[in-house]
Amino acid sequence: MKLLLPLGLIGLVSVLALILIYIFKPKYQDRKVSSTYVWKLSLQYQKRKVPMQWLQNSLLLLIQILILALIAFTMAEPYIVLASKNGEKIAILDASASMMAGDGESRFERAKKQIASLADGTVDADRFSIILAADEASFLIRRSDSAAYIKQKLFEAECGYGASDLDEAMELAEGVLEENPSAEVYLFTDKEYLDSGPVKVVDLSDKEWNAAVLDFRAELVKGKYVFTAEIASYGKAAEIPVSIEIDGKERLGRLADCAKDGTCKVVWDSLDVYDYTRAEIALSAEDRFGYDNTFVLFNDQKANFRVQFVSADTGFLYWALSSVPSCNVTLVTEIDKAVGSGFDLYVYNSVLPAEMPQDGAVWFVDPPADLASVHGFRIGGEREGDYVLAGSGGTSEACRTITRGIWPSSITLSKYSYLTAYTGYESVLTCDGSPVLLAKNENGLKTLILAFNIHWSNLPVLTDFPRLIGNMCSYSLSPTVEKNAYLVGEEIGIHTKPNVRSVSVKGVFTDGGESEEIYTSFPVSFPSSRTGVYTVTQTLLSGEVVTDYFTVRSPQAESVFGVVETTLTVPIVSGSGTDASVARDTVDIYVYLAAALLVLLCIEWGLQYREQ
């Protein structure tokens, strides 16, 4: 038996305190009797008839000492280290995506059967642990001796779609090994290890063939997209037909001629694709692992932000905005023709709208004094002179995003409008102490004020100008998802638009299943646990629906079969310290301690009652 918290034994000091209490207990009560003659005779009787009288007299004290010792012992969190008879076993089950490979019966299923068989031969005389090594490792079973329970848990275990964290699994195994250093560690995986140390590796790979799309990308070459796929064939050399579909239209496929365990590139450079939203390739191969036979690509360069630029004429700002790849700018020269909804960004250059748009970000550039108060700020007037901009020194998201890579001191102004009131706005850039670039984020509705005309500054001739505009766009126009492709296990943050009512994330999985999650509270964070194509649908308060896509794939390494690793991280038994993050099966001992405590308390109560 060991103690998880030896400091709990400090409680034994209370035993000393109890003895002191007994020593310094109130004196004997004086009772006068006519004669002690018979009492003395009775002592002889007691000595003669009760040989263990000393024990009986001290029984109460002994019981109380036992109670205190038991409480102190319980505080020390004792646990029993079970002795090994036939050999305790720890099975680490690799739950990475590649374990789903197989012909009919997957590697994962075969591993579960072998573990069940191993458990049958172990639990009659010893304990058995199973650690499920998915993208996060966890105990499926910890030191159980019930074969039925082990099999039930094994039956419930599911393989993951990502990589396996074997290092964490070995750390968990260390926790068990510290309790029983003689336990044997088995690793059920599909990889071969040249040096596995004390860990017994059970390689479940069966030289299966796997044809995989390792990578698929599109490049814009001379205005046309060229698609390139990296195909691999593991286990045998093969000529693999590859089909391609762009925006739902099937194009001419190719044949990938791959050597055994080699890769080959397949290029589509004559498809005359000038623009696309979704491109998908698929392998026509009867391999044993189908999760990597397709690859869906979404065009992240496609302009998907709609910008309404309201200005009497085009200028540097208009052209700078138009050059931002993700922005599709609509010029409106008359304020009366400007609309208040349907755009992601509304830019008002030298004009102000009567009402604030509610479904997108807003820039007020060189705003006129009238109507300014409607939008929460007030302009005192114009100042002329030679000014140099300066950063406000703020560390907020707005300051960091907008001034990234910008040298404010390189920007000069000859005239600007000074603001006398700007409640809720945060100063980003200042001119002569007065804020000239301000930002506000009110429930996701982002507003920027640029209190000067671009033409009054040297910005158009600075390289910082397109960078500043890009930064302002990055701040104002957050994409729904940061990228279009994620790996299993990544946490996907979904940036919702202002005034969104609900967000739906619908997944179509690689293995055919579907799921849909509806979110009504924001921000939304989505765990990517299964491979597939996901559709994010935002429904705005206005009823408008905005749709975005992303894919979730298994790590490329999961497609690589027949890998021979050199070394395996093996668990180390340090002999000190314990893994407190896992619940010990020896917690059951508390039940017995509590029962013993209860019995002792009852005895103590009885003794007290008898004495009184």
Place this chain on the structure above:
Amino acid sequence: MMTQTKVIDDKFLSRLESAALYMRANMQGWFGGNHPTRSYGSTVEFADYQEYALGDDIRRIDWNLFSRFEKYFIKLYVDERQMHTQIFLDCSASMQKPDAGKALYAMRLAAALGFLSVQNMDRTSIRLIKGERAEDLCGVVTGKNAFFRGVGKLDSLVFEGSSDLEKAIVNCPSVGTNNGLTVLISDFMTESNWKKAVSYLLYQKRQVLLVQVLSPEDVDPFFNGRTRLIDFEAQDPLDERNIKLKITRANLKAYREALEDFIGDIKHFCAAREVDFFSVVSDEPIEKLLFDRMLKIGTVK
């Protein structure tokens, strides 16, 4: 005569009028009384026949026997003498504490037995055992008046110190001879060898009656826990008679067993020597002892 003391009163005495102490064995005595003796006297109660001898009173010849046996026989009659009742009262502190009931019971019993004696025209003396001496309370009294005067002194009797029953009785100058009853009233909770004193009295051919008076607390103590038992006869707190005990049920059980055996030992001792013995608890009515228990065995008739 009105008698009103805390020890004895008229109401109590009136109940004793009809009783008397009985002398079980034939005795000797100087004066005539109501108790038969082994010698022959001149009472009207026939005792035996004896062949006539020269000098005998011819008036006692039984002529009926002469006609039958043609020999002269004379009638002999019982001789009755006066009894001397001597009462020894243990006056140690243990008799009065922790409550006065035990002492009062002992005094009332001594007074009652003394009254029974004088009422039967016997002589009575009460001796108070204090330390190693037996002090005479009122001398030898024969009449009620003298008795009441003597008994009145019991009201101011103080029970204190310890007593040595053996030395007090053995050294008593006049324990009497074969002429009466000696009563010893005590709780007998003493280291003194009182058995030797009883043997001495028996050697003096006294009829002996022992009465052990116990308080309810002596019979059934109700202490518990860590207790220092202080003996009333102890001289100081460090006296070896004081003991410290952690009194438990086991202690109390042992005490009761010890007390039972202690009383049993006295009984056994007395039974072997034809000595009457009574053990009483002071909360019992004294009448129960006199008119029930003593009457049954014939000490009182």
